[in-house]
Amino acid sequence: MNSLLEVRNLARYFDVSPPWLNRVLERRGRAILKAVDGVTLSIRKGETLGLVGESGCGKSTVARLIVGLYAPSRGTIRYGDVAIAGEGATTDARAMRRARRSMQMIFQDPYASLNPRWRVADIIAEPIRSQTPDMSKAQMATRVAALLAQVGLAAADGVKYPHQFSGGQRQRISIARALSTNPAFLVCDEPTSALDVSVQAQVLNLMRDLQRALGLTYLFISHNLAVVHHIADRVGVMYLGRIVELAPTRELFANPQHPYTRMLLDAVPDLEMTGEARTAVAGEVPNPLDPPTGCTFHPRCPYANERCRRDVPALLRSGNDRDGEVACHAVAEGRLPPRVVQVALT
């Protein structure tokens, strides 16, 4: 299968230094936050790539880099056959516009991402207006009604304001707006995290139906492993700005390789584990301003040795016939013991 989006060695650094005067008086250096530090991934046409990780791991920054809300500090992003950002980005404005138009983003908070003073029909029509300014009013109204119907709302809802809708309905409006320009690729940053579970189920089902019907490709970012397990075809696990493991969903959940992935999976509370003791997870995510040397996970890793503290592991295809990649010296050297699977008692 050919890839729709290719991200190579992508990095984004933020300068979070104190002001110049403070630096001089307090003799402090610059502080650079490496929010994303060398991420490489590709997304195939029609698939859903899930990106999981804890807060501060850089997953939302990756989303924002891809849709162009941030410029990369290093690396390239290719969409189709166009390099849209980073080194060697195209200077052809038309090719760039075409690529940008075919990607849209859905944000986490359906309360903050819709303008409260606009009617829903105007919110949904805005991207169309900027793209095809000469569309007639009647055509526009038909298109907006069709979009509303597509996400399970009534055409008459277009005259209402966002506050007249519940959280789930608002997220449907966000999806309709994202779909209004007929995009091929949607970047979804925690689209269901602000919703109640029963409403989350509605939105996840809707997203899956739309993917089938329109052949969409998703980058789905979430901190919720169960949601990613449900929706994604492949999953990347991020830790402190890097991808530590990337594998097909079934593979990743059945046979996690990286010690961090294993730890995350053990930590997920699950309905099947009633009364089950979870493996206590040691430690916390370190300060990203001062990340550990070598493999950034080594202070929390039970298998860390000298090499882990020294060298940064590369994301490598992990042994045998496994269709996944993992960045871990212990896995590469074959010194990681097999995972002890907790048996669910029901």
Place this chain on the structure above:
Amino acid sequence: MSPAAEPLLAVEGLRVEFPTRRGTLVAVHDVSFEIAPGEVLGVVGESGAGKSITGAAIIGLIDPPGRIAAGRISLAGKRIDNLPYEAMRTVRGREIGAVFQDPLTSLNPLYTVGRQLIETIRTHLPMGESEAHKRAVGLLEEVGIPAAARRIDHYPHQFSGGMRQRVVIALALAAKPKLIVADEPTTALDVSIQAQIIELLKRLCRDHGTAVMLVTHDMGVIAETAHRVAVMYAGRIVEIGPVADVIHRPQHPYTVGLMGSIPSIAEERERLTQIDGSMPRLTEIPSGCAFHPRCPHAFERCRRERPDLLAAGATRAACWLRAA
């Protein structure tokens, strides 16, 4: 924790009202349940179900103009819902500890955690400064804060989110309460930290025999922590029973839908069960059973009459389908 034991907390017919310009909103309707010593009762529901208000009523923190309009709340046989403000302040802290969702707003940013702990301890227990300091260090150690003796002099902003929540739990435990009301204690935390906090709550329950009322929207947390669970919908308990029964053999159609809508990492499903529509607003609670407009099995009686909690399987459910 035998079910025959004298309940530590008994809530009977609790009703919480909020008078507004457009009439009185009833946020909690005729809610009754008990918690035994050492028991963890999970209270789940979606936003607006009334679960947090129920918790707030128990700790006496309903903000005016909201008020408890009916019912009684008894702690260890003593009625606490009608206590005057000062007496309730003593009960809260001394006998009931509270843990809230956001650890940053539960702590005073201007005082060191040690000062807050010592103040709480000395308010409730007859202890001198140095004795209280020793207890404070002991509490921080107990909730798993490394280098507690040094960390006690730090301010809340110097702690990470997970560590702050540990400090809040230490505060709740300061006066050795018999009951802790924890309202979404893990919601603001990452999964790996969440697991640590849940483990901590469970251990404290076991070691001290403290009962916990755990209010959360996260069924996974309940599954791992609680002994019994109450499911709330539109201000009422719609189902209550042992946790394994409610999860694996839910009786109320809302509970069935709720369980089906939760994605799981243990199984693959093509589609999640969806409950169409959303929780009704307090201003427009439907007649009869409040769930009937969203219920796939609703019939005439559901629209007309409101069901009470009836024995159904191993749980009790408020549903006419279960009426014999």
